[in-house]
Amino acid sequence: MSDEDRYREQAVSWLALIWGPVFALVGYLTELIGGGPRHGLTWIGVGLGLALITLPWAYARRRYLTVRVTRLELWQGREALPLGQIKELDDVGTPVGARVLGGGWTVPRKYDELPIRLEDGTVVLAWAKDVEALRDALNEVRGSS
Structure with missing residues (x-):
């Protein structure tokens, strides 16, 4: 790391x-x-x-299939999502047809999904093997910004 x-x-x-x-x-x-x-x-x-x-x-x-959280971005594979675009991480439902981050059609096999509501109101699906650790890291970085 x-x-x-x-x-x-x-x-x-x-x-x-x-x-x-x-x-x-x-x-x-x-x-x-x-x-x-x-x-x-x-x-x-x-x-x-x-x-x-x-x-x-x-x-x-x-x-x-690499997942990274930096001070400024959430990386899912080759796609970067600026953390400033994230509005909500907790208690976000997964609507049908939500876009999967990283460019795939579905969440990769053996990975769990984390719905994220963006500032524009859309919901995207992040993914990780340890979704709770990913959510905690995102909340920590967003809280310290």
Whole structure:
């Protein structure tokens, strides 16, 4: 979390890139212990291949599923909502057809929604894995402004 971030949810860590190489290492060690033929170059290729196919997945999740609250904005994926536009966070109902922040059609899977009433009266849906922590961070930052 940077100095400017008041709240941050990262969708995935870059450590996910080591899953493939670790899997390949376990496979190679299994061959060593088993005493059969050893395929060291093949396991290196498997580890690199799995890391390479994990790279775009991790990049996309970090880019489109990160939630941040700074002093001035709520970031949902690539979309920023200035905190000055937020009118109400508590007891806001979710109308049918409310726009989802971040550019998606729906709230991402495994995320909960937080309806937010804006100054112009519209309701948008923010989302986070921990909605209460997001609401608390937004209330804290808006209260200190």
